Amino acid sequence: MTTKTNAGRFFEDYAVGDTLHHAVPRTVGAGERALYHALYPARHALYSSDLFAQSCGLPASPLDDLVAFHTVFGKSVPDVSLNAVANLGYAQGRWLAPVWPGDTLRSVSEVIGVKQNSNGKTGVVYVRTRGINQHGADVLDYVRWVMVRKRNADAPAPDPVVPDLPKALAASDLVIPDGLDFTRYDFALAGEPHRWGDYAVGEIIDHVDGVTVEEAEHMMATRLWQNTAKVHFDTSARPDGSRLIYGGHVISMARALSFNGLANAQMIVGLNGGAHANPCLAGDTIRAWSEVLDRAETAAPGVGAIRLRLVATKGGAPFALRGEDGKYLPEVLLDLDYWALMPL
Template identity: 70%
Template sequence: MSTTQGSKTWAGNFFEDFTVGQVIEHATPRTVTEGDRALYGALYPTRFALPSSAAFAASVGLDQHPVEELIGFHIAFGKTVPDISLNAVANLGYAELRFHRPVVPGDTLATRSEVIGLKENSNGKSGVVYVRSTATDQRGDVALDWARWVMVHKRDHAAAAPETVLPELAPAVAAADLIVPDGLDFSSYDFAAAGEPHRLGDYAVGEKIDHVDGVTLSDAEHMMATRLWQNTAKVHFNTEARPDGNRLIYGGHIISMARALSFNGLANAQLIAAINAGAHTSPAFAGDTVYAWSEVLDSAETAAPGVGALRLRLVATRGRDTSMTLRNEDGKYAEGVLLDLDYWALVPR
């Protein structure tokens, strides 16, 4: 554990402070409010009917009006930052993320993490920390859980490297393991209210969808968003935290922006059930204009009435890429790709 010498302040963990098997109970549980819903809508151009309309949510069988799944994710993720990634170079990716139940205003989320892997980088100045985090509500029920890996600075570059441990992570959450919210019923789905007529069967594997619209990023908005989730990572706020003097935009801000932009073409992808994998492939900064496109990877039916699942690749780009190219011939991500997110969404069938 790292503290500032001679004081009671907290400097955050550095790479050499982590050990495989270490369990961290993160401070400051956070209660979700309607204010989170309102601010989320102000920050991102989201228009999905289910989190926007209590009446729509009730019409598809949900007793309470949930907030967007990514609000729960950002809050739960933010709890981990002071202990896991306060001294991060960058958050690198996600895997095995499942939403166990909708988060509603009044829920209080608390998060704990277990270190499941470590690998020092060849430069000896930083290393990658793998953690599995679980967010529970005020009843102790799991709201969501996920794995992520983050590159963290070393405090002492001469500190011995730990034994390398790389966790085995599933390439995707199986369709059979998706959790459908209790009572969800799309059999009387209101397509007019949702904004588009497209059902599960209207999407073909391999189909790509250009979401058309773009949003130019600003420092004020991304810092407000990141503060909203109580994410304290220095690189998002402090121009002295990076050699280039730029504030790095929180990767979750890009995820939410791309998800909101995906409404145009995927308006009926009402609920995110799982995130299979995610990679922040390039840094984003104020002044960048973000666009998004999606590729259909798979589809499945669920046992819930009228409910299907689409597996989608959501790609955020700096500038619009009408060719929708993910990787170059050499296998590397194409220039301008900011985010590669593989997720399952619940849609009407």
């Protein structure tokens, strides 16, 4: 027996400044688009209809913003998180260009921080991952940090480097897709009358609907993004025989559910931060609520930016997030902080 297989990297294998060229570029198109709509109750009109997208100044309907995220993220898994104990956080995520059917995406990560934990057995690795299309243009970049096992607990700790990451992107950092224009926006076709000016900072919205999730669905989704982390697929990978649902599946489900109340938050353009608060398993019923965190104008015609907290739960009361101890309640699955574009 030979060892040609990939056992994944351990904490010692990362050094600040390293560039990781992730494998398996991927051409995405009409099939991924349809599967995204079959796997999530996605209804944002700009990602559903070529005509609607054209009425907003785009040449056609791009692939959903989270298709870009999942595809770019999935490629980084074999090099970044195969031996990860936990996916700790995201920051500075920016969508830089729409992904069109037929585009080919690849991913590259740069190691921007390493810090060994005090237990000596694990460490935290910070990477900035970029998604790049067939023209060499960046479509997305974001920072994430993960806790990774050490191969050898006796290996010396590296000098700690912890990047200085902002709590949120400034609205001026957001990139608006070329041509986007919401001045002729059709609110009736979009599904709700509420415009940017109708949302107040501090406002909270219960998205009402729930979806009970199944093993076949989350595995199909996760494979579609070529994310091969075994905990999602193999019942023998965890002691209790359960398959852990890819956190991105929860993000997409919650974002789709948020249509009911945020139908006009058409495009995600910034990811300020996010925590996968508790594991999600098949049989859980995912619900979502949102809180308006900030609002800003943009230079694009008719286009406002809205900063939202999106919380996914598997039960409990809406709007409950943390217990008295300051920790996430056990029924909270996701706490995501993002910027979206909305008609003024």
